[in-house]
Amino acid sequence: MNTQVLVIDPAAGLAREARAPREEGLPGDFAIWIFILAEMLAFGVLFVAYAFTRAGDVELFNASQETLNRTAGAINTLVLITSSYFVMRAVTAIKHGLSKDCAWWLGAALMLGGVFVGIKAMEFHDKFAAGITLSTNSFYMFYLALTFFHFMHVLMGMIILAFVIAKAWRGGYSRQDHVGVETGASFWHMVDLLWIILFPLVYVIR
Amino acid sequence: MQYQSQAVAKPYFIAAIGLFVGQILFGLIMGLQYVIGDFLFPAIPFNVARMVHTNLLIVWLLFGFMGASYFLVPEETETELFSPKLAIITFWVFLVAGALTVLGYLLVPYSTLAEMTGNNILATMGREFLEQPLITKIGIVIVALSFLFNITMTLLKGRKTSISLVLTLGLLGLAVFFLFSFYNPVNLVKDKYYWWWVVHLWVEGVWELILGAILAFVLIKVTGVDREVIEKWLYVIITMTLITGIIGTGHHYYWIGAPEYWQWWGSIFSALEPIPFFMMTVFAFNMVSRRRREHPNKAAVLWALGTGVLAFLGAGVWGFLHTLAPVNYYTHGTQLTAAHGHLAFYGAYVAVVLTMISYAMPILRGRAANSEKAQNMEKLAFWLMSISMLVITLLLTGAGIVQIWLQRISPTPMGFMAVQDQVSIFYWLREGTGVVFLIGLVIYISSFFVKGGAKAAA
Numbered sequence A: 001m002n003t004q005v006l007v008i009d010p011a012a013g014l015a016r017e018a019r020a021p022r023e024e025g026l027p028g029d030f031a032i033w034i035f036i037l038a039e040m041l042a043f044g045v046l047f048v049a050y051a052f053t054r055a056g057d058v059e060l061f062n063a064s065q066e067t068l069n070r071t072a073g074a075i076n077t078l079v080l081i082t083s084s085y086f087v088m089r090a091v092t093a094i095k096h097g098l099s100k101d102c103a104w105w106l107g108a109a110l111m112l113g114g115v116f117v118g119i120k121a122m123e124f125h126d127k128f129a130a131g132i133t134l135s136t137n138s139f140y141m142f143y144l145a146l147t148f149f150h151f152m153h154v155l156m157g158m159i160i161l162a163f164v165i166a167k168a169w170r171g172g173y174s175r176q177d178h179v180g181v182e183t184g185a186s187f188w189h190m191v192d193l194l195w196i197i198l199f200p201l202v203y204v205i206r
Numbered sequence B: 001m002q003y004q005s006q007a008v009a010k011p012y013f014i015a016a017i018g019l020f021v022g023q024i025l026f027g028l029i030m031g032l033q034y035v036i037g038d039f040l041f042p043a044i045p046f047n048v049a050r051m052v053h054t055n056l057l058i059v060w061l062l063f064g065f066m067g068a069s070y071f072l073v074p075e076e077t078e079t080e081l082f083s084p085k086l087a088i089i090t091f092w093v094f095l096v097a098g099a100l101t102v103l104g105y106l107l108v109p110y111s112t113l114a115e116m117t118g119n120n121i122l123a124t125m126g127r128e129f130l131e132q133p134l135i136t137k138i139g140i141v142i143v144a145l146s147f148l149f150n151i152t153m154t155l156l157k158g159r160k161t162s163i164s165l166v167l168t169l170g171l172l173g174l175a176v177f178f179l180f181s182f183y184n185p186v187n188l189v190k191d192k193y194y195w196w197w198v199v200h201l202w203v204e205g206v207w208e209l210i211l212g213a214i215l216a217f218v219l220i221k222v223t224g225v226d227r228e229v230i231e232k233w234l235y236v237i238i239t240m241t242l243i244t245g246i247i248g249t250g251h252h253y254y255w256i257g258a259p260e261y262w263q264w265w266g267s268i269f270s271a272l273e274p275i276p277f278f279m280m281t282v283f284a285f286n287m288v289s290r291r292r293r294e295h296p297n298k299a300a301v302l303w304a305l306g307t308g309v310l311a312f313l314g315a316g317v318w319g320f321l322h323t324l325a326p327v328n329y330y331t332h333g334t335q336l337t338a339a340h341g342h343l344a345f346y347g348a349y350v351a352v353v354l355t356m357i358s359y360a361m362p363i364l365r366g367r368a369a370n371s372e373k374a375q376n377m378e379k380l381a382f383w384l385m386s387i388s389m390l391v392i393t394l395l396l397t398g399a400g401i402v403q404i405w406l407q408r409i410s411p412t413p414m415g416f417m418a419v420q421d422q423v424s425i426f427y428w429l430r431e432g433t434g435v436v437f438l439i440g441l442v443i444y445i446s447s448f449f450v451k452g453g454a455k456a457a458a
Helices: A002-008 A010-019 A030-056 A058-065 A070-095 A099-129 A138-169 A179-204 B004-033 B046-077 B084-107 B110-116 B134-157 B162-182 B188-223 B227-252 B261-271 B274-289 B298-321 B325-331 B335-364 B372-409 B416-422 B424-449
Strands: none
Touching (some): A030 A179, A030 B261, A070 A099, A099 A179, B004 B046, B046 B188, B084 B134, B188 B227, B188 B298, B188 B335, B325 B372
């Protein structure tokens, strides 16, 4: 029933969210789901554009793809999936009213976010050092654009997590009221999900 | 009126409407010149009429934004304006500078105006929408700074709400991006590249923040819906606006010598630009349908809803029509662009300023709302102006499609001027519809002179 209301009348969702958390329906703040949908749409269009452009010049795409560091990409995939698991543990912790545990789990996820950023920055550095730019060819244009947009989302997600950690550490969330944790977690899972699609699409599939 | 200093908004609104009339008259002159090329030549050549038409639009919208800010900020911050006197001085400086500039356009040849006003010291003139002489541009910066100073000081000493913060951010962006009008590199590609930082990042970036804030303010007032709900919507909308709008600048970079990747980025991100506009429409209708009070000012509610719908159509739908690079390859710089420009400016910015004027003017004149008769006239004016602008848009779209076909797709393409002859029927109909728009505007202005307040003043 509630989910239906959310779909038909978004404002009703907003109004209720402002009052109290619920067990049923979408976790976290309703507004974050509008963002998530919009973000997925933007990335979705980019993925489709990549697929169509690749179809037009498969050889170029395959040759350029060979130059990517697949090991780094694979490690980063594991890093993000693990961080998502930590975030999930953080949500479980706060649902049991364990504020400090929640903050620790989120802190671990944040650290893994840092690992991802470090590895990705090294990859970017290698590519730029090799003289590769957005104008080198269509493959690199998509590779750099897609991974850079995603990179910015990881940074954004880390900022969100940092805020949630600070509030959780101060005991700002409780068993009853933890919409903020769920909101941050939802965004982080989206960042993870996008990478899980991006990695095979750009690094692996040929 | 809750705060005495809100009264400074009144001269701004009056000046805005006055310049609006001027804009429409020059639009009609120019519309006629499309079909009778030497109409009023050499007194007012086409290029001058066009310059006055577009510059007046921008200036009166700026007057509207400033008036709206002076009305909105004291009420949101719950404190008197920092300096009402400064606001009035700024008003006269801006009005006199604006009037002198338009007189300069009309009375002296443009090149003479450029010589007279120091264009040889720093060349900034001669570019579409940024035709203003150097001294006017400097004047605009001074006016903007004093205005921002006044608003920021008020904000600092009062309550900080999301609406006033978003508004101030938008106004700050407006001032910052205008600075790019002073950068005029010799390289034509670079010139155009940064020219869009003023033009695009204004109308598809920071102005949308101003629009969102004004609309949210009026909706809180006329619907009584919780501030919390409205502010959350405002945040979601402006974030979407900035994400899509900033990278969406790329849709201007397709064929001007900028790197090729802009064709992808411009297409993808600007294709998403209708989303925040659509959300704004849903937002406006939702808030009105969930209203907790019946505000006596029905005309203001109509304008607010109209802003949502017309901005979505003009900026969203008509923008999307020609924003994808493969489509734009054929449609670039045709009457389709003019169609989009007309409905987008009217639906988003003209409508939101008139929404604010509709809500604030009765209050500034000492009543919650105008009499029923005055409101009915205003509503009639809304429908006449909005429908005629929609028809103008459809006619220009028709002209654009024929133009694209004859000039760019047909196996035997025709020259530009030959095609213009072929589409003259559209231009005649557009001119007639423009006259209907003017009638709507006259009725709108007349509604201010109907005496009395609403019977059920809240």
